[in-house]
Amino acid sequence: MADGVRIHVTKDGPYVVRGAVPIARxxxxxxxxxxxxxxxxGESLPVKPSCILCRCGASESKxxxxxxxxxxxxxxxxxxxxVPYDEAAVAIEGPRIVLMDQVDICADARFCAAKGRAWHRVERDDEESxxxxxxxxxxxPSGRYTAVELDGTVHEPALAPAIGLVEDPKAGVSGPLWVQGGIVVTSADGTPYPVRNRVTLCRCGKSANKPFCDGTHIEAGFDDGAINGSESATW
Ligand code: FES
Known part of the structure; x- marks a missing residue:
């Protein structure tokens, strides 16, 4: 868990980040x-003891x-x-590995199809798959997918506490906040969400699964200024 760093979701407002944490594209x-x-x-923002990040997608200072x-x-x-990931995710059991899948938190970053669709590869009985x-x-980035060995060992990437501002040039859009390293996220009423090594938080304002990203930023054409060059004054 990321000691001292928290992200608080405010009611109909932004994310309040407390604790010094690196933020980079x-x-x-x-x-x-x-x-x-x-x-x-890519570029990093100055590290501050706290900051307030846009959640609605409308800020001119993203x-x-x-x-x-x-x-x-x-x-x-x-x-x-x-609901904890272990309960929300479906287990796709293959002969060599198990693929856990929680579809409603998909941020549509599309890594799962690069070398062969993970949900098909899991069914194959070969080491490459x-x-x-x-x-x-x-x-x-969202942790929709997690690989679990047949003996129960869970694979997780080594992620230090950080926040990524996702950019998706191929889709021509900006994406969510990629929250890494077990940072606590609390709801507007103070209830903590289950802590995970990686989650993605909506910053376009359009997700149907707030505060988490559900990939709608692509359909919405969300751009924080990095895609079409209208950089804000904050960089
Ligand atoms: S940033 Fe992905 S749905 Fe809003």
Whole structure:
């Protein structure tokens, strides 16, 4: 768990980040087939003891909040259940590995299809497929997918506490906040969500599974300024 760092979801408002934590752009890298294959870390924001990040998608100072949620009449009602991943995810059991899948938190980063669709690969009885399932699951920012060995050993990428501002040039959009390293996220009423090594929080304001991203930012064409070059003054 990330000691001292917390993200508080405010009612119809922004995320309040308490505790010094690195915040940097994280861009999805695609290969010649346009498949998502890696992450590239970009510019960093100055590390502060606390900051307030936009959740509605309307701020002119993204990734920070500028109060636009009030003018926009943002409805940030939290609809995600407080159910631990182990209970919410479905287990796809293969001969060499188990793929855990919680579809409602999918951030549509598409790493799960790069080398062979993980949900098909898991059913194969060969070592290459097992390794692909692990690799693709580890790259998944939301933690929708997790690979679990047959003896119960869970694969998780080594992530230090940090917040990534996801950019998806292939889809032509910006994405969610990629919250890494076990940072506690609390709801507007103070209830903590189950703590995970990786989650993605909606910052376009359009998710139907708030506060988590559900991939709607692609349909919404969300751009924090990095995609079409209208950078805010905060970088
Ligand atoms: S950022 Fe993904 S749905 Fe809002």
């Amino acid at each position: 994280q861009t999805i890298v695609t290969d010649e087939r346009s498949e998502s294959v890696a992450w590239r870390e 990734p920070y909040c500028d109060g636009s949620h009030a003018l926009a009449g943002f409805d940030g009602t939290e609809t995600a259940p407080f 097992r390794e692909i399932v692990i690799e693709e699951s580890d790259l998944c």
